[in-house]
Amino acid sequence: MNVLHLGRLAHLRNNPFQQPDALEIIDRGALLVGNDGRILAVGDRSDLAEQSRGARSVDHGSAWLLPGMVDGHSHFPQYHVTAAAGADLLDWLERSVFPAEARFADQEYAQSAAAGYVDRLLASGTTTAMVFGSQFLGANRALFDAAKAAGIRLIAGMTVMDRGAPESLLQTLDQARDGMERLIAHVRSDPLLHYAVSPRFAPACSPALLELCGDIHRAHPDSYVQTHINETPAEIERVARLFPERHDYLDVYQHFGLVGRRSLLAHDIHAGDHQLERMADAHCSVCHCPTSNLYLGSGLFPLQRHVQRNIPVAIGTDIGAGTRFSVWQELAEVYKVQQVQGYRLNAAQLLYLGTLGGAEALDLAHETGNFAVGKSADYLALDPLATPYLAERLDRCESREEQLFCLLHLATDKELRATFVAGQAAWVNCGMPH
Ligand code: GUN
Ligand code: ZN
Numbered sequence: 001m002n003v004l005h006l007g008r009l010a011h012l013r014n015n016p017f018q019q020p021d022a023l024e025i026i027d028r029g030a031l032l033v034g035n036d037g038r039i040l041a042v043g044d045r046s047d048l049a050e051q052s053r054g055a056r057s058v059d060h061g062s063a064w065l066l067p068g069m070v071d072g073h074s075h076f077p078q079y080h081v082t083a084a085a086g087a088d089l090l091d092w093l094e095r096s097v098f099p100a101e102a103r104f105a106d107q108e109y110a111q112s113a114a115a116g117y118v119d120r121l122l123a124s125g126t127t128t129a130m131v132f133g134s135q136f137l138g139a140n141r142a143l144f145d146a147a148k149a150a151g152i153r154l155i156a157g158m159t160v161m162d163r164g165a166p167e168s169l170l171q172t173l174d175q176a177r178d179g180m181e182r183l184i185a186h187v188r189s190d191p192l193l194h195y196a197v198s199p200r201f202a203p204a205c206s207p208a209l210l211e212l213c214g215d216i217h218r219a220h221p222d223s224y225v226q227t228h229i230n231e232t233p234a235e236i237e238r239v240a241r242l243f244p245e246r247h248d249y250l251d252v253y254q255h256f257g258l259v260g261r262r263s264l265l266a267h268d269i270h271a272g273d274h275q276l277e278r279m280a281d282a283h284c285s286v287c288h289c290p291t292s293n294l295y296l297g298s299g300l301f302p303l304q305r306h307v308q309r310n311i312p313v314a315i316g317t318d319i320g321a322g323t324r325f326s327v328w329q330e331l332a333e334v335y336k337v338q339q340v341q342g343y344r345l346n347a348a349q350l351l352y353l354g355t356l357g358g359a360e361a362l363d364l365a366h367e368t369g370n371f372a373v374g375k376s377a378d379y380l381a382l383d384p385l386a387t388p389y390l391a392e393r394l395d396r397c398e399s400r401e402e403q404l405f406c407l408l409h410l411a412t413d414k415e416l417r418a419t420f421v422a423g424q425a426a427w428v429n430c431g432m433p434h
Contacts, residue, residue: 004052005031005421006045006080006193007060007381010404011370012356016348017307018360021081023348024155025400029065033377037422043055044370053297060311061380063417064407066351067370068378069327070358073226073266073427075132076143077157079117082320086274089232089296092321093165100320101135101159102168105132108140122152122419124326125380128359128368130226130264130287130314132198135169137179142185151246151426153378155362157196159185161204173212180216184223185275192421196224196264201231202252203238214257224262224362225255228273232298252276259284266316267292268306269299276309285312285361288353290333292318303334304343314361315353327354328380352361377423382407386415 009029016022032047032052041051060071104110121129131157133140140158147154161169162174171179180197187193199205200211217223229249230236239249244308246252250271253259263284271279277284288301306313314331316322324330331350338345351428368378384390386405390410397403419427 001035002040002052002055003033004045004048004055004057005033005377005379005420005423006057006058007063007065009042009065009371010351010400012022012348012352013370013372015357016352017134018119018347022229022352023401025404027400031371031377031379033067033423037376038272039371039373039375039377044375054337060417061120061383062382062385063379063383064251065379066125067355068368068380068419068421069354070362070369071121071126071129071317071327071360072289072314072361073289074129074263074322075159075321076117077104077134077139077159078112078320083318083323086296088234088394089298089321090234090238092296094379097320098165098169102166103167104134104139105136107117107138107142110134111138111142111146114139114142115268117143118146118152118327118429119230121416122150124413125382125416125417126152127378127380127419127421128153128362128364129155130196130316130362132159132200132226133157135159136173136304137182140179140183141186144183144193147221148190148429149215151192151421151424152190153364153368153421157198157224157226159198159200159333160209161200162206162209164204166331176209177212183393184216194222194224197258199227199258201228202249203235203242207243207256207271210252210256210258213249218257222262224264225258225260226264226266227258229253229265229268230270230392232296233270236270238412248272248275250278254278254282264314264361266318267298267301269293269301272422273301273305273420276305276311279311280309284382285314287314287316287361288334289316289318289322290330290337291323292316292321293337295323295331296321300337300341304341312357312361313353314358327358328408329412330354335409347401347408347410350408351404378421382411382418384411384415386417390415
């Protein structure tokens with residue numbers, strides 16, 4: 001049976017950095033969703049009356065319905081290591097992260113963490129996430145199985161590394177190959193699950209391991225690649241020392257065939273123009289993680305330099321260097337990180353970065369990211385009336401766009417009513433009246 005989802009709709013029809021009128025807000029909005037979870041029609045509910053005759057309706061009342069958030073970067077085995085000690089990236093990894101990641105060798109622990117982690121993503125309005133998995137095969141199976149059970153769209157892969165960390169986290173080439181191939185087979189038949197070849201970053205990978213990653217990616221052309229780049233000066237110096245024959249950090253990954261349309265490079269704070277030009281030519285994407293960059297003191301992401309070159313940019317929580325699970329709340333930090341650099345973003349641009357822009361960066365814009373007919377009905381319902389102050393503040397706005405801007409800065413998980421993936425409620429806020 002078709003289902004009619006009712007609420008105030010707000011989404012991006014296209015890229016607002018290129019088309020200033022891309023934002024569409026429909027006050028008495030309706031999404032008509034078919035049995036397969038895809039959007040059959042979108043518009044004002046009165047215009048959909050004829051088409052939706054006989055459909056069951058899910059009325060979200062005063063809630064705003066927004067496309068599900070896309071989290072472009074997060075680490076599953078850092079679920080329990082948010083807000084941990086570290087002077088900077090490399091110190092934090094050694095001191096806090098590696099010991100925490102080693103615990104995922106324990107299958108029972110990994111299973112319980114997987115269920116909690118996926119639930120946190122959905123409870124934050126995230127419907128699509130690109131995630132670094134564990135170094136341990138069983139923990140990654142647990143992550144994919146938890147995602148499948150919860151109904152979230154997940155791109156993930158085994159974090160592979162063979163140097164620069166405690167022995168228990170390192171894989172041999174045979175272990176890495178076997179782990180990646182088994183997990184690729186594990187997710188193959190599920191339309192919501194995708195595999196990402198996930199070399200941690202160049203300092204933790206030998207040339208032989210990076211070559212293996214390139215081979216696996218080539219052998220499975222629909223696989224993704226995720227890794228880190230240009231996050232801190234000390235990390236960049238380490239890469240130059242370890243790979244003296246390569247021009248720069250990007251060249252290391254390009255040399256091994258890891259940079260293409262389905263590659264997502266996290267951070268890219270300290271990129272020179274030459275690297276940005278080559279990223280644009282290679283059609284890869286970058287993920288910006290504002291709270292992580294501030295927390296580790298890594299620097300200020302140059303968004304404008306990426307936008308000028310049409311490099312797709314996703315937003316990531318980067319759990320656990322990031323300090324919150326919510327991409328929605330990261331968007332307010334995106335705004336501030338650009339403000340201090342003199343680059344002013346509006347509501348449409350912010351919402352785009354967390355939704356359609358993220359989907360484009362993950363090469364999933366044919367599936368999710370906005371309310372276009374034919375896409376999966378992935379959305380969150382956010383009810384500003386749940387918080388008296390927020391309701392008062394919105395009352396004083398002069399336009400819906402201004403209201404959206406306030407929501408982007410002021411609404412939190414507390415106002416989230418439910419998260420839907422493919423038309424199904426994947427998470428419902430049990431504390432909120434319906
Ligand atoms: N670079 C390599 N590994 C990591 C990680 O776990 N977090 C962050 N923020 N950067 C990294
Ligand atoms: Zn990361």
